[in-house]
Amino acid sequence: MALLEIENLNAFYGMAQSLHGVSLSVEEGDIVGIIGPNGAGKSTLFDAVMGMVKTTGSIRLNGSELTALKPDQIVRLGIGYAPERAHLFPYMSVRDNLLVGAFTARGEIEPNLDLVHSLFPVLMERRKQETSTQSGGERQMVSLGRALMTSPKLLLVDEPTIGLAPKICSDIAAALKKLNEETGLTILITEQNVNFAMTLARYLYVLETGEIRTRGTVADLQSDEELNRAYFGQ
Template identity: 45%
Template sequence: MLKIDGLRVNYGGIEAVKGIDFEVPEGKIVTLIGANGAGKSTILRTIAGLVKPAAGRIRLQAEDITALSPDRIVSKGITLVPEGRHVFPDLTVLENLKIGAYLRTDDLNHDLEWVYSLFPRLKERSWQAAGTLSGGEQQMLAVGRALMSRPKLMMMDEPSLGLAPLVVKDIFSIIRKINEQGVTILLIEQNANMALHTADLAYVLETGRLTLSGTGEELLKNEAVKKAYLG
């Protein structure tokens, strides 16, 4: 579905991504794992169009989407759940969700019901300012908001960041549920254990280069991965 060839990105004067190739097959959960500063977030931000690549191609279903503007990329069906949630704190939960569907002109009720069925908590709090939600609820809102654009591919940047282990478990089970309903997912995580258990396909990223790839199961058993990320 998404194919990336020879992607290089300069970020803040350094080369953060040094030529990587990978693929996200349709209907799968794919994860990129790696330490801080490995270039994971940069890759997602580049795919979303927030950062321009120095070289390389990004293709969505054979269509070249390299360096399109972010709004064009969203309308093509790729959406990003940014790191640290970034909900709009003074807007209500419902307004946050509606902004997720900003580029759509059709009826939203069906998708609102879908998001509310995935996250019943959001329905209870739909008139509350998003800033007053707990961390876990904000993450749910960020995911729900991204789903409102009805994406083919949802990219998630560290969904477990700053959340309690139980909440993280919830979030990951919902990620699986969303995936079962036909949304392809590209996930980056520092919580390698959780990510590898969830993912169909995983890549390991080290200082801007891909060093390992395989199914989640394979990487969980890999000695090098165990030593570096699973402890």
């Protein structure tokens, strides 16, 4: 049984349908990527997993159906979410933003803070700083850290590289890779930055206009000529 299993998922904003029959699965311990252009439905898919959008279809974590649950219940079951553009509390400190993620945690606050600081040492140095004064890269680190404070089994990361310099992107890729290798955390990541997704993910889904167009390993996708032109610039 896969850790996350999505079957025939449709998502709606009022009358508008943003996802059409999306199915995907993520095995425990894996890093899976979802690539697709702006407006494809990547953020909607994550919002749907977190119970924040109206859906039909099935979303299961370890076999348990999530679709009737509220976001806080889904967090408690073990899904951590680092949303697009971080969405931090700008006038709260780095530390307090991290502690927001610990709202559902019990005894794990100190070990989780230690993990976050070992991945992103700069957040320890900046712990008293308001996040409004931080760089985009540091804010992305706080966002990932806040999601890790929930003690997730599955981490959803929505376009972490938007607007960031290449050096920061590779730091973030390295941190996610380390997290996966050292703690076994399962990661599902969306990206428009295909190169970034390829360096991390072992398996990729291509989402276009709310539908899964194709899926496969990096090598599978690169052997598709049309996709290669559209996404790999070759």
